[in-house]
Amino acid sequence: MTEAAIRRTPGTPCWVSLMVHGLAATEEFYRELFGWEFRPGPQQLGPYVRGMLDGRAIAGIGQLPPDRQLPIAWMTYLATDDADLTADTIRSCGGTVGVGPLDAAEAGRMAIAADPAGSVFGIWQAEAHIGTAVAGAHGTPVWNELITRETSAVGKFYEALFNYDVESVESTDFDFLTLRLEGRPVASLHGVGRALARDLGSHWMTYFEVDDTDAAARLVTELGGRVIKPPHEGTHGRLATVADPEGAVFSIVRSAGHRQLADL
Template identity: 55%
Template sequence: MTEAPEPGVPNGRAPARNRPGTPCRVSLMAHGMAAAQAFYGELFGWEFQPGPSRLDPCVRALLNGREVGGIGQLPPGRRLPVAWTPYLASDDVDLTAETVRLCGGTIGVGPLDAGGIGRLTIGSDPWGAVFGLLRARPHPGAETTGLPGTPVWHELLTYETAGVATFYSRLFGYERKPDGSAGVDRVTLHLDGRPVAAVHGVGRALPHDRGSHWMTYFEVTDTDEATERLVALGGRVLTPARNTARGRMAIVADPEGARFALIQGSR
């Protein structure tokens, strides 16, 4: 199991969510959509509403009436890893999708118009990490951030950072700031001088069953209490709760194996 990286969660300094290159949405593709709703509803207090018919079957996840993300169902018989996927904002999804292809990535879904969500596409970088692109349609009550139960940070776990960080910088013009710690291969991606995500090279410690993948960090009020509740709901703790420079965090997985992080005190 890969040692959990130090999260670079910004303390209230994230750029506006519609700035191109900023994470603006998360979604989970699960085999059992009803079971996933029950799990995350109990863990984070989410409620659910039907999602866009173009992406059916799927639901929107809401917290206090505001959208947090979405949950969709994987096609029957497809043995794909269950995972959380971040979407990066784009002013022109079609153009950015073409840039993904030109830079060695792939596009697997879209671009397409997804009802009230906006125009989106899903692809992967040249090292196989899946991510989405989204030109969101603003609507009242959307985009809650920074509260318990919401995503507050995203980190790409990969073999090494050099090529991967270059790929994403070509898409969005990120400024890359290396971690100053000796022996740590980690780069924080900045826009307008502010951190928006990170790339962490873990070498041979990269999980063989996952390969390169994005990790989403969710804010919680109490990491220890949240991990206990997660286990009671059928989830697993992969890296126990510990104190970091950015808050108390744990790496966990839901009952189907989707990995994510819980972090307390990121703000």
């Protein structure tokens, strides 16, 4: 297990979080699936815990108020040096800001936004909390990908927001962009056209590394979740798409040592 890179270039995915109705049951699911332990985090928006491995933060899970019927989904946070300035840029580029910017105690400053296609994401200005602190182990985020109808317009939004270098796959039947910062791939955008799930809409997908994709997929169902796309071989490993008991969709992948999965 190794420390993740501490330098958070603006635009780098740096954290993932989930808001659910049953916090205790969700903790148990991810404890059994990924081996996470849990510690309290900032409570400004209600009960909130951080999933940990060996005392290092991996992801956050919060509890929704009983009367809030929001979609249950993992959310990707992108690093920023100035949450307020980035929020203004989101608005000027055609996105919306739904929460914040606001301080999360001493941890940092954050906002929750949506791009012009409706994909929800967070921005994170780190202070005491840098974000995900471990990479390369079972239960750690390994990649983030935007699943959307088409990448052209939304790609221009993210390029304007964080000055990514955008690498496109030239194909008449494959719509795929890789976002690069300082020469390295950090995220991808995948246009799936009419195959975009109506219940999910345009959304960010988090990939978590696992030791054994098939075993992890079986465990998901044993723990009350479901398998959406069964285990199969991808360019950089064996992967599956699954959902937890409250319906939050994510992918699991045995990446055979690859930290960047731009061709999943």
